[in-house]
Amino acid sequence: MTWLVAVVLASTSSVNPLVQLSGSIEALVKQVSPTVVQVVVAAYTTVDQGNRAQADLVMGRQRSIGSGVVIDAGGYIVTNGHVVDGARAIQVVIPGEKAGRGRTVDAKIVGIAREIDLALLKVDVTGLPALPLAAPGSVRQGELVFAFGSPEGLRDSVTMGVVSATDRQPDPDAPMVYIQTDTPINHGNSGGPLVNVKGELVGINTFILSNSGGSEGLGFAIPSSLVALAYPKLRQFGHLHRGEMGMVLQTLTPKLAAGLALARDAGVIVADVVAGGAAERAGIQIGDVLVSVDGQPIDNVLPLAMRLFTSNGDERVSIGVVRGERAFTTDVAVVARTNDLDRLTDLLDPETSAVPELGILGIAITEEIAPLLPALRAPVGVIVAAHAPQGGAADVVLLTGDVIHSVNGVRVATLAALRALMAAVRAHNPIVLQIERNGQLQFLTFDAS
Incomplete structure (x- = not known):
């Protein structure tokens, strides 16, 4: 009968503990929600063609939705690498002052760490509220946590659960561990924050194990300790130094x-x-x-x-x-670990290397530079060595290491040629870049700004 006595005492108390709990959760949600964004990605990917043979690969333009969290007030946002994989354009929905409202802004990829499935985005908005990171080693099994994001595209959603395990290693041969949680996580939550009761980031929601395709209480988040490690390196180099x-x-x-x-x-x-x-x-x-x-x-x-x-x-x-x-x-x-892109940054000059129309710093591929890129299919063009976001840059997703081979069908051999070709296109007219990314040629289409 102990539980009955407890219920009676609680009911006669002037403060209802359930009301206190509810109020605390509401306050936490109000504190964290302004730091959580929806990430909208336009990409080319494989599409299901139902009546076609399974071996028939069809590519189509698709729109996918994920989540992200502001990690720096200067407009830096962390999400999962797979959320922006293959992106041709990225937009971020920043929460507004009133629930359900927000503003949509363009975002650019600053860096991707595919080894740990993290990506860093940048928006040209400052003064954003940023979510603090939990101290390394502070996460405890059984503690309450909350998942924020856009499950199934439903923006500004929050669910609650507990930490099921603090160091889960799904693959014993892979050097990745995750925070396991029973907090309901679904498609669209990827890249969003897992938060403790202090309003601190303990992890980035990344994947679920499920037979049904929906949440079955087996969610996994990249620990905040890895986020703290990756963020400064992605911001400075565009990739992990290790x-x-x-x-x-x-x-x-x-x-x-x-x-x-x-x-x-x-x-x-x-x-x-x-x-x-x-x-x-x-x-x-x-x-x-x-x-x-x-x-x-x-x-x-x-x-x-x-x-x-x-x-x-x-x-x-x-x-x-x-x-x-x-x-x-x-x-x-x-x-x-050697990375030839780092060696290229020594050759950059903010004045002469800038391509303002694309928001990048580039380097023309010469006979001296070509040996640093032995896997390049066409040893001519301009390589994206760094990002230099600025107003007026076109809305196009270029990654560090991309090589621009042509603009609207005209081959590019020098930085001067690239700048001239970009400047010659009138505002709002279409631009097609042929680029080489990870050994594959592809076209990027966008409108001149």
Whole structure:
């Protein structure tokens, strides 16, 4: 009868605890909602043609909707990388003062970290309320959390649940962990914030496991610690800077250990070693089992992967190794992963490299620069080395690393030619850029501003 006594006491109290709880949630929603945006993406993607053969690939222009969260008052918004994948144009709906109202503004991609499925967008709006990040390691299993976003396109929605697990690793060989939650998350929530009762960002809602296609209480969010790591790098470089050791790792499972007749069934096994790399120089071999990092035991790839994610190189890590019956420790150098785009930024000049009509800083591909881009299909054009957002720039999604080969069918070989071709198109007339992105040629269409 204890529960009955509690109910009676609650009912006779001057303050109804349910009313208090409801009021606290309302206050939290009012605090967080202005930081949450709807992301509307126009993209070309595969479309279902029902009566056509399954092997018949059909491309069509589609409009998709996701969510995002303002992380900096200067107009920087974090969302999922997959939300803006293949984007030709991006718009963001910023909440208005009255519920259900908002204003739509154009957004540009500043950077994408596909390794962790995060993207950073920029809008030309300042003074936006930004959501603070929860302190690393502060998330606790069982604590209340709230998912904000646009499920199924329903903007300004919020749901409530708990943290089911703080470090869920769906794939033991992948270096990604997620916050698992039973908070209802559906299509359209991707990129939106998972928030604690303090109004802090604890994660970016990313995917669900579901047999029905809708929420079944298995939602997963990228931890805010990764957001804090990725944001400054995406803003500065357009991609993640990370270290590497020259080896490929897999989590050691009991079945893998049994098949290889290993004495232990926990740790990380070395699947490959890069010839001449740091790991080989430190004496690490294929088949070695790694059991500690800087004296701390490890039983999966995550601790080492996180160490590399947070490193810019030029440091050493102490690795505990088991090889057969021998156990030893070796220091492995962490070196910065080379990225030729970073080398190109040294050649940029804000005055001479700018293409104002596109909001970019570009570099013409010359005989000296072409060797930095060995995978380029056509060694001529202008490469997008950085973004330089400014008023009057056309509404077109160009990514760092894109190569512009032509404007309205006219080949581009120099920055001067690109600027001249862009300036020659009258306002509101169509422009077609042929670009090369990730080894594939494609057309981008938009109107001159």
